Amino acid sequence: MDLAIEAILSALLVIGGIFAVIGSYGLLKLRQTMQRLHAPTKASTIGVGTTLIVSMIYFPVFEGQFSWQELLITLFLFLTAPITANFIAKAQMHSRMTRDDLPPTGLGNDWATFDEDENAPPTRR
Amino acid sequence: MLKRLFPHPVLSVLLVIVWLMLVNGFKIGSLVMALILAIVIPILTAPYWPNRPPLRQIPAFTRYLLLVMWDILVANIQVAKIILFMPADRIQSAWIPVPIDLKSPEAITLLAGTITMTPGTLTADMSACGTVLLIHSLHAPDPDAIRDDIKARYETRLKRIFE
Numbered sequence: 001m002d003l004a005i006e007a008i009l010s011a012l013l014v015i016g017g018i019f020a021v022i023g024s025y026g027l028l029k030l031r032q033t034m035q036r037l038h039a040p041t042k043a044s045t046i047g048v049g050t051t052l053i054v055s056m057i058y059f060p061v062f063e064g065q066f067s068w069q070e071l072l073i074t075l076f077l078f079l080t081a082p083i084t085a086n087f088i089a090k091a092q093m094h095s096r097m098t099r100d101d102l103p104p105t106g107l108g109n110d111w112a113t114f115d116e117d118e119n120a121p122p123t124r125r
Numbered sequence: 126m127l128k129r130l131f132p133h134p135v136l137s138v139l140l141v142i143v144w145l146m147l148v149n150g151f152k153i154g155s156l157v158m159a160l161i162l163a164i165v166i167p168i169l170t171a172p173y174w175p176n177r178p179p180l181r182q183i184p185a186f187t188r189y190l191l192l193v194m195w196d197i198l199v200a201n202i203q204v205a206k207i208i209l210f211m212p213a214d215r216i217q218s219a220w221i222p223v224p225i226d227l228k229s230p231e232a233i234t235l236l237a238g239t240i241t242m243t244p245g246t247l248t249a250d251m252s253a254c255g256t257v258l259l260i261h262s263l264h265a266p267d268p269d270a271i272r273d274d275i276k277a278r279y280e281t282r283l284k285r286i287f288e
Contacts, residue, residue: 022208026204029208030216035263041241069146069147072143078238079238086237086249089248089249090249101220102259103221110253111251112250112251
């Protein structure tokens with residue numbers, strides 16, 4: 001029984017590791033900065049996720065103590081990952097791109113990063 | 126009295142749970158510390174929540190979280206496939222403007238976060254008036270389909286939860 005659980009957990013760890021490597025490989029392979037942003041925000045979520053799941057199962061089963069902290073790591077990861085990605089995208093838009101690289105908003109005012117109209121109505125964010 | 130002490134009960138409960146998880150065990154001392162945090166933090170952050178939405182639809186919200194988790198799993202595999210097997214010059218990245226009907230800032234934040242975590246899409250910016258999201262898609266042969274998918278899959282559900 002222990003062997004079966006260990007085998008499953010090891011398999012999960014290896015799968016997670018493979019995904020983490022793919023995420024890093026994506027950084028090398030993709031060519032535009034915006035494309036590179038996709039690789040680490042996604043392909044590595046599964047890498048971290050499986051590692052945390054394994055840790056959450058391993059310690060109660062083999063060491064007899066349950067740990068809540070893995071759930072917290074997941075929570076914090078899901079809260080921070082989108083914000084990090086958004087900040088990197090914004091920095092990229094400010095420093096390397098011009099307004100013409102983006103599609104129109106189809107509205108009276110522009111994307112928040114490029115909007116410079118001081119008479120615009122108060123923004124709602 | 127109770128209402129003055131806990132102006133934001135959901136946040137207070139969440140803070141107690143998170144603190145006890147952080148301590149990783151239950152002791153009276155950590156419960157006291159958790160209660161102090163649960164009282165102080167909502168008061169300090171109150172200015173940032175001018176009109177917080179009541180979270181009534183907890184079952185619907187749970188279903189939404191499960192859906193998003195499943196989509197994250199699928200997204201990981203899809204993105205991994207694109208990275209491994211698609212030649213770099215055949216990846217068609219695209220910027221997609223997505224008009225949104227959601228009004229509450231919390232719902233829009235959640236939608237933007239969901240988009241970033243799920244299949245090959247990333248929220249980059251929003252229009253100055255807050256009604257259009259700018260999304261970058263890793264591989265989008267058909268940008269309109271992605272836009273419609275986001276609106277149908279996530280936005281309608283969030284609309285039901287928050288509005």
